[in-house]
Amino acid sequence: MYQEIDLDRIDMSSGPPAGEPARQYYFMAKCREWVREFEQRNGRCPLAYIQTFGCQMNSRDSEKLLGILEQAGFKKGETENADFVLYNTCTVRENANLKVYGRLGYLNSLKRKNPHMIIALCGCMMQEQEVVARLQKSYRFVDIIFGTHNIFRLAELLYRRLQGEKQVAEIWEDTSQVVEELPVDRKYPFKSGVNIMFGCNNFCSYCIVPYVRGRERSRRPEDIIDEIKRLVADGVVEVMLLGQNVNSYGKTLTEPLSFAKLLKRVEQIDGLERIRFMTSHPKDLSDELIAVMKDSKKICRHLHLPLQSGSSRILRQMNRRYTKEQYLELVDRLRAAVPDIALTTDIIVGFPGETEEDFLETLDVVRKVRYDSAFTFLYSRRTGTPAAAMEEQVPGEVMKDRFDRLLTEVQTMAAEVVRRDEKTVKPVLAEELDTHEPGYLTGRLESNTVVHFKGDASMIGKIVNVSLDEAKGFYFMGSLRE
Ligand code: SAH
Ligand code: SF4
Ligand code: F3S
Numbered sequence: 001m002y003q004e005i006d007l008d009r010i011d012m013s014s015g016p017p018a019g020e021p022a023r024q025y026y027f028m029a030k031c032r033e034w035v036r037e038f039e040q041r042n043g044r045c046p047l048a049y050i051q052t053f054g055c056q057m058n059s060r061d062s063e064k065l066l067g068i069l070e071q072a073g074f075k076k077g078e079t080e081n082a083d084f085v086l087y088n089t090c091t092v093r094e095n096a097n098l099k100v101y102g103r104l105g106y107l108n109s110l111k112r113k114n115p116h117m118i119i120a121l122c123g124c125m126m127q128e129q130e131v132v133a134r135l136q137k138s139y140r141f142v143d144i145i146f147g148t149h150n151i152f153r154l155a156e157l158l159y160r161r162l163q164g165e166k167q168v169a170e171i172w173e174d175t176s177q178v179v180e181e182l183p184v185d186r187k188y189p190f191k192s193g194v195n196i197m198f199g200c201n202n203f204c205s206y207c208i209v210p211y212v213r214g215r216e217r218s219r220r221p222e223d224i225i226d227e228i229k230r231l232v233a234d235g236v237v238e239v240m241l242l243g244q245n246v247n248s249y250g251k252t253l254t255e256p257l258s259f260a261k262l263l264k265r266v267e268q269i270d271g272l273e274r275i276r277f278m279t280s281h282p283k284d285l286s287d288e289l290i291a292v293m294k295d296s297k298k299i300c301r302h303l304h305l306p307l308q309s310g311s312s313r314i315l316r317q318m319n320r321r322y323t324k325e326q327y328l329e330l331v332d333r334l335r336a337a338v339p340d341i342a343l344t345t346d347i348i349v350g351f352p353g354e355t356e357e358d359f360l361e362t363l364d365v366v367r368k369v370r371y372d373s374a375f376t377f378l379y380s381r382r383t384g385t386p387a388a389a390m391e392e393q394v395p396g397e398v399m400k401d402r403f404d405r406l407l408t409e410v411q412t413m414a415a416e417v418v419r420r421d422e423k424t425v426k427p428v429l430a431e432e433l434d435t436h437e438p439g440y441l442t443g444r445l446e447s448n449t450v451v452h453f454k455g456d457a458s459m460i461g462k463i464v465n466v467s468l469d470e471a472k473g474f475y476f477m478g479s480l481r482e
Contacts, residue, residue: 007032007071020152020179027155028072034162035073038083046084047077053099054090056242056278057213058123060193061151062088065122067183068154076185080110084118084158089125091208093380097125108141118161120144122151126171127212130383136167144168148213149175152182174199174214180223188431190461191274192236196224196262197243202281204308205319205386206351206379209244218243218250221257221265228269235461238274238429241266246277247284260288267298273463274429274446275299279306282330283321294337300446301338302372305331306346310365311358314351317390324361331369342372342447349406350379350399352390359402366409370417372447373474374410378403411473418449419471425481428466430459445476453478 005022007029016026038046048069052062065086066076074084085107090096100121111117119142125131126147135142143161146153149172160168178198186192199214200207228239241263243249249259259277266275275298282305293299305327309315312323322330334341347362366374378399381388428451434440441455443466452475453466466478 016156020177021181024068024152024155024179024182025071027159028068030159031072031155031162034159039073045073045075047082048074048084048086049077049080049082050086050088051080051103052088053096054088054092054124056193056240057195057244058088058090059187060195060242061123061148063184063186063193064182065151065154066185068152069158070185071183072155072158080107083114083116084120085110086120086122089121089123091125091128091131091212091382093377094382095380097131100125104139104142108139111141118143118158120146120154120158122146122148122154124148124209124212128208128383132169132171136169140167142167145171147171149173149177152179176215176217178217178219178223180219186236188461189235191238191240191429191431192231193240193242194224194227194231195219195243196241196246196259196277197249200244201248202245203319203386205317205390206348206382208382208385211384213244216245216248216252218253220253221250221262224262225265225269228266228272232269232271237272237461237463238276239266239272241275241277243277244279245281245284247280247286247289258286258288260286260292263289263292263296263299267296273298276302276448278304280304282306282327285330287333290334290337293334293341300448301340302342302344302447303334304344304346307362307365307369308346308348309351309354309358310362311354312361314354314358314361317353318348318351318387324365328365328368342449343369344448345369345371345374346377347374347406347410348377348379349402350394352379352387352394353392354379354394354402359406363406363409366406366413370413371410372417372449373414376403376406376410415471415473418447418474418476421445421447421449421468421476422471423468425465425467427463428453428478429463430455430461432460433457450475451478452476453480455480 005025010026010029017023050062050066052058089100107119144157157168197218199216200210201216203210246259250257310324426445428443430441430443432442434442434452440452443451451466465481467481468476468478470477
């Protein structure tokens with residue numbers, strides 16, 4: 001079971017221990033000595049600000065990074081006007097990548113005004129050699145560079161910088177290590193992501209994730225269950241189990257365990273009310289999982305099932321390893337077992353070689369499945385992936401035209417689908433004060449659809465019954481019921 005390490009009781013006289021996580025706690029204590037000196041000089045705590053780009057994996061990583069910094073004595077800052085600024089980057093599409101370069105110019109201007117500011121970059125972009133080379137050549141004001149595999153080493157890297165080392169850069173190609181038991185600062189007190197696995201082995205031909213997140217490795221079920229129990233004891237009612245392909249969870253463990261069996265164990269945890277998971281690859285979604293979802297009282301009636309394309313020919317080129325027919329048949333099986341399940345998806349338009357006919361197949365699947373919502377993406381060419389080298393890249397204007405048609409279809413359909421719950425009463429997890437309407441709260445249905453309703457801060461983190469009075473496209477206006 002996890003034991004928080006008391007930094008005051010670490011023996012600092014005999015150098016850093018070799019084993020983890022003890023070594024990192026030693027460096028947190030070292031950084032804290034620096035923080036105390038900072039406080040004496042400046043009469044205030046140093047502020048740390050983290051900006052996260054990308055997916056839930058990155059959001060969860062950022063919570064861990066903030067946990068380490070807070071343990072070292074930093075206070076959480078709300079803007080880039082801070083003493084330590086960290087960008088946790090994403091590179092899944094080119095615009096995610098460009099955003100970071102854009103913001104670096106701004107960071108440099110802040111650093112000119114505050115030369116003591118420490119700027120750090122980590123995450124998926126840093127796993128690309130050309131990115132690091134560019135930073136080392138033209139962005140010397142960046143102080144610390146690390147990747148996705150060594151985020152747990154932040155305290156050690158920061159300490160090296162504090163000792164005077166210039167542009168500390170440490171990138172690991174891959175790792176088989178999963179370091180447990182480091183501090184975490186959660187964004188929400190009542191819900192949390194929980195990593196169940198890291199990396200990806202699927203190599204979809206357009207996707208850079210396997211190159212920047214490394215090979216698939218699963219956490220041990222005991223560690224996952226322990227973490228969730230601790231979260232629940234700390235007020236969490238909803239967990240989101242995270243992995244690039246949760247359906248292949250457990251295959252690399254010394255005692256293999258299926259994802260469905262893991263879910264059954266998570267279900268047993270008293271006090272936990274809602275379970276979500278992301279992402280499910282259609283090729284690995286088992287009948288065992290469908291049966292577990294059917295019988296579960298806690299697993300949300302929602303599944304994010306990325307389609308990517310509705311054309312079997314394009315799916316083959318994408319190396320997705322299912323056909324249009326297999327996907328539709330899977331949806332039928334899911335709906336037969338769990339009739340009220342909400343389905344959401346990801347779709348890419350403009351994959352190399354996509355013809356109008358292929359695109360029409362995608363529209364056909366959208367119409368047949370009737371998604372609650374869909375994330376739609378323009379294909380983005382990622383250097384090093386097989387698709388980047390394919391001939392017949394689709395011209396920009398054709399891509400854009402298809403994208404617009406798909407978006408209209410998805411939005412019209414989602415508005416109709418979401419309306420199915422209008423005038424019913426459903427449980428809603430109250431999540432935050434509504435930023436637009438004073439006196440209102442924002443919450444989520446099991447289907448993940450947003451609901452706005454009158455309420456006060458005391459209800460945040462509770463699951464309450466709400467009458468869904470009016471569907472407004474993607475969200476509901478509701479009223480509290482008791
Ligand atoms: N592991 C998840 C997806 C992670 S990336 C899965 O398999 O579904 C999130 C989404 O980004 C993907 O589902 C895909 O739709 C999109 N995406 C990934 N690479 C892309 C690229 N090169 N261009 C456009 N969209 C991409
Ligand atoms: Fe990328 Fe495919 Fe892995 Fe998802 S399953 S992260 S799309 S390679
Ligand atoms: Fe982006 Fe990395 Fe996630 S590339 S989508 S942050 S795994």
